[in-house]
Amino acid sequence: xxxxxxxxxxxxxxxxxxxxxxxxxxxxxxxxxxxxxxxxxxxxxxxxxxxxxxxxxxxxxxxxxxxxxxxxxxxxxxxxxxxxxxxxxxxxxxxxxxxxxxxxxxxxxxxxxxxxxxxxxxxxxxxxxxxxxxxxxxxxxxxxxxxxxxxxxxxxxxxxxxxxxxxxxxxxxxxxxxxxxxxxxxxxxxxxxxxxxxxxxxxxxxxxxxxxxxxxxxxx
Numbered sequence: 356x357x358x359x360x361x362x363x364x365x366x367x368x369x370x371x372x373x374x375x376x377x378x379x380x381x382x383x384x385x386x387x388x389x390x391x392x393x394x395x396x397x398x399x400x401x402x403x404x405x406x407x408x409x410x411x412x413x414x415x416x417x418x419x420x421x422x423x424x425x426x427x428x429x430x431x432x433x434x435x436x437x438x439x440x441x442x443x444x445x446x447x448x449x450x451x452x453x454x455x456x457x458x459x460x461x462x463x464x465x466x467x468x469x470x471x472x473x474x475x476x477x478x479x480x481x482x483x484x485x486x487x488x489x490x491x492x493x494x495x496x497x498x499x500x501x502x503x504x505x506x507x508x509x510x511x512x513x514x515x516x517x518x519x520x521x522x523x524x525x526x527x528x529x530x531x532x533x534x535x536x537x538x539x540x541x542x543x544x545x546x547x548x549x550x551x552x553x554x555x556x557x558x559x560x561x562x563x564x565x566x567x568x569x570x571x572x573x574x575x
C-alpha cells in the first residue's frame with residue numbers, strides 16, 4: 356500500500372469532441388456547483404479540487420471527470436502553488452455528490468433523434484408480382500469444342516491400376532471334397548438352467564376343476 360498523497364487540480368480542460376456547456380452541466384451536477392463557483396472551475400486557471408488523497412482516490416476523481424468529458428491533473432501533495440508559472444486557486448476539498456442528490460440526465464450524452472423516413476409513397480404489390488425487375492443474368496458460355504466422348508469401354512482414368520496384394524498361401528491346403536462339417540465351427544451354447552419347482556405345491560382344487568399353485572408362507 357502506498358502512503359504517497361496527491362492533489363487534484365482542474366483548469367477547465369475539456370476532452371476533444373465534447374460540448375463545453377454540456378461538460379459544465381455535468382461537472383456542476385457532480386459537485387453540486389452553480390453560478391460563480393462553477394464558472395471559476397472553467398476560468399482556465401488551475402483550481403485545487405481535492406488535496407491529500409491516495410492514488411486510488413485520485414484515479415477515482417480522474418475517472419469521474421473523464422466520464423463527464425473533462426480532464427484533471429494529478430500532482431504530488433504539497434506541490435508549490437505556483438508550479439508551472441501559473442498560480443493555483445484553492446476551492447477547498449470538493450467531494451463528488453451522491454448520485455441520488457442530482458438528476459443523472461444532466462450527465463447523459465446529447466443524442467439527436469434520426470428523422471423517420473417518409474413511407475407514404477410505398478404500396479404493397481399484388482400477389483405473385485415480380486419485385487426484382489432487373490434482367491436475369493446472362494447464361495454462361497462454356498466452350499466444349501475441345502471435348503470428345505470416350506469410346507465404349509474406354510477409361511477416363513489412364514493411370515495404371517494398383518498392384519494386387521501379395522498374399523502368402525503356400526502353407527494353406529484344401530481338404531478333400533465332401534468331408535468335414537460346419538458344426539465344428541459353431542460356438543457351443545450352454546443351456547439355461549431350469550428353475551427349481553421343489554418348493555411349489557398344489558392348493559385345494561378351485562371351482563372349475565383346476566388346481567392352483569400355492570407358494571409356501573411363513574405360517575407353513
